[in-house]
Amino acid sequence: MEEKVQQPASKEELKRRAFMKQAAGLGVLGIAAAGGIWAAKGFKPEKGRLRPPGAVPEDQYLSMCIKCGQCLQVCPYDSIKLEDIDGKAGVGTAYIDPLARGCYLCEAFPCVLACPTGALNHEANVIDKVHMGMVIIVNESACIALENKKVxxxxxxxxxxxxxxxxxxxxxxxxxxxxxxxxxxxxxxxxxxxxxxxxEGKICSLCADMCPYPAPEQAIGMVSKNGGLFPEIRDACVGCGACVEVCPTKVLQILPYATYAEVYEKNKGSKNA
Known part of the structure; x- marks a missing residue:
């Protein structure tokens, strides 16, 4: 019987493989294919992942996200990642690590429009319908603006x-x-x-100055405190994570899906504490 000789892969095939590898997040993630969805059994969602704009509630998101990576492909800021096997937060699902790159609230939200299943709600393609979470202050003493330090x-x-x-x-x-x-x-x-x-060279107010919300002063601002400045989180904040990325000393963090009312209005006396 004549042995078949394996032909070298075509350029198109090599491109397809490269795309699949990128979409798979280093080759260890779940990939959605036309015939079905690969599921990683035994891994439970890790609480606290920041999802892309328009993400439906977490339990629903985990069942709807087919790990295709299309949101990642169209993100102009490289903000979106796919969960690898070590994260245990819905292996292969799309998320944002704001310490590595926040979301910059692109016009028309291409990630939302690219989602084929509605895991990113297609109605959330305008800023008024996007809410990812809420900024909290976790390390107040590290804020260099309090000491009027420069960037x-x-x-x-x-x-x-x-x-x-x-x-x-x-x-x-x-x-x-x-x-x-x-x-x-x-x-x-x-x-x-x-x-x-x-x-560079200015008193630090990076979190407020780099906020991508269309009216940033409605989402975050700097207020006087103890002789310096300090960020004040405001009710228009959508939890995009841009301020977390640019903060030099990790003062800020995002609570995914949380609202301003849940975080601040219940404890007005200890706001930003």
């Missing part, structure tokens, strides 16, 4: 280091230029870095 290049550099679309030279220089031939995704992320760099 340094090192603080900004952390964000340059985890921005994927820029060159190593730009990363080292802590400076980017926007070119006419840059892709839209690249332009958006470079604009973010330029806005961040403009804060």
């Amino acid at each position: 340094t290049r090192e603080m900004i550099g952390r964000i340059y280091d985890h921005t994927k679309v820029i060159t190593n030279a730009e990363r080292l220089a802590r400076k980017v230029n926007i070119y006419d031939n840059d892709e839209e995704k690249v332009k958006l992320q470079k604009e973010l870095l330029q806005k961040l760099s403009a804060e």
Whole structure:
């Protein structure tokens, strides 16, 4: 019987494999295919994952997200990740780690529009219908604004280091230029870095100044406290996590799905405590 000779993969096949690997988050995640959904048995959701904009309630989300990675593919800020096998928070499901990259509330929310199942509610494609969670202050004494400290290049550099679309030279220089031939995704992320760099040398108010909410002063602002400044979380906050990403000292954290009323209005006397 003649032995079949395996032909080398075509360019199209190699592209398909690369896409599947990326969508699979290093090759260990669940992948949705036309014939069904791979499920990781024995792993229970870990509480506290921040989901992309428009995510339905967690239990419902875990059953509806088919781990396809389409939201990840269209995210212009590289904010969305797919859960790997160590996270145990719905292996393969989409989430956001705001310490690595917050959500910047893109116009029209392409991640929502790309979701094929409604795990990201298709009606939540405008800011008024998006609510991801609520910012809380977990490390007040670490806030450098309280001591009127200025933003340094090192603080900004952390964000340059985890921005994927820029060159190593730009990363080292802590400076980017926007070119006419840059892709839209690249332009958006470079604009973010330029806005961040403009804060260097100023008294830190990064959390408020970098807030992507359309009217940021309605979501977060700096108020006087103990001779310095301190962030005040306001009721328009949608929990996007951008402030968590840019904070130099991890003062802030997101409670996924939480609301302003749940976090602050019940304890007005200890607000921001």
